[in-house]
Amino acid sequence: MSSAERVRAAAVKLFATKGFHGTGIRDLAQEAELSSATLYHYMGTKEDLLVEIMTTSLLRLIDAVAKATAGSDDPVVRMRTLVALHVLAHAAQPGETRVVDNEVDALSAPARARVVALRDEYERYWAKAIEDGAAANVFHTAQPTVTRLALLEMCSGVARWYSPKGPLKLEDLATHYAELALRVLGHPVAVRAQDLRQCLEVVAQVWDLPVQEGF
Template sequence: MSPTGSRVRDAAIELFAERGFHGTGIRDLAERAGLSSATLYHYMGTKEDLLVSIMTTSLGRLLTAGERLTADGDPLARITALVELHVLTHAVRRLETRVVDDEMRSLSPDHRATVVALRDRYEHLWQDAIDTGCATGAFHVRAPRVARLALLEMCGGIARWYTPDGPIPLEQLALRYAEMALGVLGAAGPPPELAVDSVRRTMALVDEIWLPD
């Protein structure tokens, strides 16, 4: 993406997160990006095209990271890695993930179907880990689908309050969230010793996949 294209995308993410998709006008985007309205259209197409690009790019990267983290490992390791991934991305890319999570309702039906398909593929990684854990006795939860939704909501919520200068380092927050997730799932046996090294590996993967920005 060109530097100007990146400026347009960044401006859109900021404004959509602050004001919502429908509360953001073309003039607002042009002003935030430092462009004329006519020049803006060259880099974005329609406003919805820009929203779709933001959402599909973000979800595509999240899916890529999730698939790599869950390619091997038992259900407990897989769900721990997914929780760490979701917490880290929602903390370090707060505005982008808020746009993805909040603006699905703003998409037209055809575009919504494309974005939902990507989201569903990502959430399937969570559901497969939970279902496998229930089948093998690693997890004990009566409503696996509800558990998945609850965990995603819990982890995604960090985008609304996390600040880098808060009292708890992000690595520790990710570990605490992973511990809570295992509690929600009724993980069998004593709580595992979750190490900060796993969070750092996940963060390195996030940095690698989001590097194009």
């Protein structure tokens, strides 16, 4: 792993576990096994580093979602895919995703605006799928917006507790959450692992992970 990669990895790890404000430049340097002065060869300011992590993480998520839902009209299939992708990303990349979910308030106003815009762009996919499903009468929910927020929080929570060392395989996790989400939307159908095969492939490709069950 190059020095630049070590810096980024250190930032992801520490921002995720100790928070942006709880992580010092010296902590980053120690984690990356560099001097604190050397860090500045690989980053701008500390905030730049945070922005970069958040931006690339969200862009990847948007990229993955765009790829995985392209050409699918069925809202149920799209929803299943969105949930699976979200959960897989949060389980496989808990560092990045926790940073995105928890450290938005640490950004300065202009950077926050850009990050929030990306997040909104991402959430549009969810909103659209729910709206379409409601219009098609396959989803039944009195409060589509609230339901969307509830689903997103439910799925994002995975990053807080999932461990690849535990008994639950990634694909089972994704399958389970996809089912829960469809239940929430009033469309309780079984989801099979093979329905999500494409999601796993997209995730592996976008996040550059080895293609295997548990990444």
